[in-house]
Amino acid sequence: xxxxxxxxxxxxxxxxxxDVSPKCMTPHGHNEQVVVRLAPLQPFRFSGAxxxxxxxxxxxxxxxxxxxxxxxxxxxxxxxxxxxxxxxHEPARLPRLMVFDGDPTTEALAAVFWLKLxxxxxxxxxxxxxxxxxVEETPTNAxxxxxxxxxxxxxxxxxxxxxxADRSINDF
Numbered sequence: 001x002x003x004x005x006x007x008x009x010x011x012x013x014x015x016x017x018x019d020v021s022p023k024c025m026t027p028h029g030h031n032e033q034v035v036v037r038l039a040p041l042q043p044f045r046f047s048g049a050x051x052x053x054x055x056x057x058x059x060x061x062x063x064x065x066x067x068x069x070x071x072x073x074x075x076x077x078x079x080x081x082x083x084x085x086x087x088x089h090e091p092a093r094l095p096r097l098m099v100f101d102g103d104p105t106t107e108a109l110a111a112v113f114w115l116k117l118x119x120x121x122x123x124x125x126x127x128x129x130x131x132x133x134x135v136e137e138t139p140t141n142a143x144x145x146x147x148x149x150x151x152x153x154x155x156x157x158x159x160x161x162x163x164x165a166d167r168s169i170n171d172f
Contacts (some may be wrong), residue, residue, distance in 0.1 A: 002040065003038060004037070004038040004040075004058055004059075004128065005038075006035070006036050006038075006059045006062065007033060008033070008062075008063060008066040008067065009032070010032055010033075010034070010070050010072070011030070011031050011072050012029060012070070012071075012072065012073055012075055012098075013028065013029040013030075013072075013073075013074045013075065014027070014028070014029075014074070014075035014076065014104045015076065015080070015082075015104075016077065016103040016104070017077045017079060017080055020103075027074075027082075030137050030138060032136060032137055033136040034066065034113055034134065034136075035133075035134040035136075036062065036113070036130065036133050037130075037131045037133075038058060038121070038130060038131060039131035039147070040127055040128055041127045041128060041129060042127060057126065058121075058126055058128060061120040061123075061124065062117055064167075065116065065120070068167065069168075070098065070169065072096070073096050073097065073169055075097075075098040075099075075100065076097055076098070076099055076104060077100055077101075077102055078100065078102075083099065094170070094172045095169075095170075095172075096169075097169070097170050097172075099161075099169070099170040099171070100112070101156075101157065101160075106137045106141070106142075109143075110133045110134070110135045110143045110144070110145045111152075111162075112162040113133050113135065114133045114145055114150065115152055115157065115163050116161075116162050116163075116165075117130050117133070118130050118152060119162075119163055119164055120165050122165065123165030129147070131146065132144065132145065132147065133150075
């Protein structure tokens with residue numbers, strides 16, 4: 001089985017409300033990298049095109065979303081008072097807030113990346129499934145979700161922006 005793999009770099013800012021990682025309670029940023037792996041739904045067979053879909057079709061929406069929406073977004077917990085601050089003082093910036101149920105950890109980011117990519121694949125009727133998402137927060141720290149260790153339906157997020165095949169990063 002031939003997998004497809006795509007890598008994107010982006011910049012982001014976030015902050016946590018919990019005290020699990022006190023450094024992250026102050027807004028700050030990272031330059032991150034996300035690597036996604038897609039597995040074909042059918043085994044490889046020699047045929048006319050010898051590919052399940054062109055690379056551009058398989059990565060087009062994903063690349064556009066990461067580069068155009070995720071890059072330079074501010075990741076916040078839905079309960080963060082900064083969300084209301086932006087609503088009141090800078091409502092035009094609301095589309096740049098990536099909002100999570102809970103703190104915007106790298107683990108949560110990897111999970112929403114998985115869900116969004118899966119939504120894109122299904123909406124475009126592409127013959128792949130997500131098999132791995134790797135988010136490198138720093139050159140020495142990464143979170144890896146794999147098909148055998150991540151159940152997208154058991155994560156407690158049944159609806160919302162991560163499951164929609166659109167450019168959203170929040171539900172405002």
